[in-house]
Amino acid sequence: MSLVPVRLRPRDVVRVGASGLRARPARVALSALGIAIGIATMVSVIGISASSQEELLRRLDRLGTNLLRVQPAERIGGGPVRLPADARARTERIGAVASASATGRLDASIRRTDRIPEADTGGIEVLAADLGLLRTLDGRVRVGSWLNGGTARYPTVVLGSVAAQRLGITRTGVQVHVQDRWFTVTGVLEPLPLAPEIERAALIGVPAAQAHLGYDGHPTTVYERSSEGSVREVRDLLPRTLSPEDPSEVAVSRPSDALAARAAAAGTFTGLMLGLGAVALIVGGVGIANTMIISVLERRREIGLRRSLGATRGQIRVQFLTESLLVSALGGTAGLVLGTLATLSYALVQGWPPVVPLWALAAATAATLLMGGLAGLYPAVRASRLAPTVALSSA
Template identity: 50%
Template sequence: MTTVRPTSEATRAVPRPARLRPADVLRLALVGPRTRRLRSTLSAFGIALGIAAVVAVTGISASNQAHLLDQLDRLGSNLLTVTPGTGPDGKEVPLPKESVAMLGRIAPVQRASATSETGAAIYRTALVPGSQSNNLSVLSAQLDLLGTLRAKLRFGRWLDRGTERLPVVVLGDSAARRLGVTGPGGKVWIATPDAGGDWYGVLGVLRPSELVPAIDDSALVGRPQATAHLAGTSTPTTVYLRVHPDRVTDVQAVAGATANPAQPSAVAVGRPSDLLAARAETKNALTGLVLALAGVALLVGGVGIANTMVVGIMERRGEIGLRRALGARQGQIALQFLLEAALLGLLGGVTGAAIGTGAVAGYAAVHGWPPALPVTWISTGPAVAVTVGTLAGLYPALHAARMPPTSALRSA
């Protein structure tokens, strides 16, 4: 019996599986999204919401921080306040009369000014009983207080050497509103501890003070006038120091001993700008919570893509079986569906980055903040979305690749 051996020509005639070109793979991956547009759009929208939330939250938080830093730059984060503290017996220890001058001699201190309490109270009319308090303070102020605080006038003018001895007053923003003063030329009644009082002309009204809110609820008079007629004292109640920005910590360390050498521990030294910084930290904590919710949105979007892919594979069994029967390899099938999931993620990522960018710009414009776009998240958001989409489509793609051609054609 003669054995027929295959010739080399016959061997070369055996067909080999062809490899798909990248353009062909991309064309096949676009079949699903193009034929099931609504379902694909809804799946990508879940990813878009997550990316948009991340971009919007980080951008709005950064814009708010930029606004806060801009405020601190304008107002100055180098303002210190020195106030009386408590002694060992728990009682308040007044600052010495010379404390303002002594603090002003510290080398990094650029400006020093102070306010002092008086025994007077301020009202809209003289008919209000003096026993009723309206929580407004009458303080005596040094002439350089306005420059030290970097406060601004809403209207009118500040005290000077010609007016500090006259019955005139400069009102804080909140005090002016509560007393009904809406313009220059108004008058208010200042009652003294001896049940007397007098009308004082409103010399000016200050704008709201971000760093020193206590000034907003105060009526400021000249020190000579307060000492002579309002039971005022020359002992400072609050000393304000404008310090070199790079030496704030150094001045804080020696301010107590300088203001009251006899009892340095009975002096309280504060930094009003720390309150603004604490407010920013509180908002950053809220930002972390919202970012966690954005992560949940990304997870939900990934589940939506996985669900879409699984349903699509079940509907396209006939296509999968036919391609397998014609020689398509498992890797080619898996790559097709994996790329389809990645394209859905990319669509959601780009859309979400655009939505988030628009939200940041719009929110900042409404509040008058400088828009701080999170470039990192805008650029990496689509990449994150592609990663989520790819991971979500991994199992459906492998399931489609392992589907036997005969069973796929039979169930089509």
């Protein structure tokens, strides 16, 4: 009569595997810590990156992706290229254009007082601006008011958010020195993510720029908005409309593309941090493997006793492989919780919508089980190869 070994049920396998962990809780916790750190790093990096991109997409939705910026292109043979003085009017002739406005760069510097050297500009440009600029850019005034038909004729200036910060100005009525005369600040703008050059600029009405700063009326930048569906058509028409003789002298860009590129660039940083998380995960796997090998050496008597009572090599392998998987699962669960909490906390502090992709959680779970299986494979095989007599005699 042949003896057939009893087949262990899944519940029995888990109970036998967990018994080894309960006997050494401190060692198990330290082994699981490496896995937890690796998984937490991976989940938090993916979650924070996803939250940042979601915030960027929401910001793009609010700002709109239908803004185009037109500037002179570089001439191949050198020499300056100028947009026509009626560039804004020409742009508005395109049927799909909803609004257009222009700014012109002035050869002038702005300083807080006349005692500051003219060369010390603080990176602030002085621009002549159309009255419709704020409407085209969908901008807002933080303090004071925007230029109007009256203030645009007098020495008044509206500051971009960055320009105001660099000049140390937080209220209106303050005077600043532009070129060789005083201008009164009548407004400070809110940030304009789609037009960062306006944030770093001092804006003066076209009539005042012509009267006091020698503005020749040729704009250096034209901003245009159209419907979302007609952006590509307008983009193709603008160079031929503004410069029929040589359309290549006109460069058209889409400011929202720069913001979208920032989201793509964030992927490089995410990849680096994921690499660090993977290293931590591997280190954690090595720690589990080391713990399991030591456990096999310490439990030779237990292995020999189980083998002498009829346990097969397969059952011994399953026991130690289950222990390794349980340690890895414990660390992986802790890592998932820590990584999710880190993502939620950071996103809430930054004012972003918290996002933890489900695929990231699934990938982290799969990585945890894979690492646990690989770490426990060699110790499990080693334990199963111990002969009962050798194991009992060396105990």
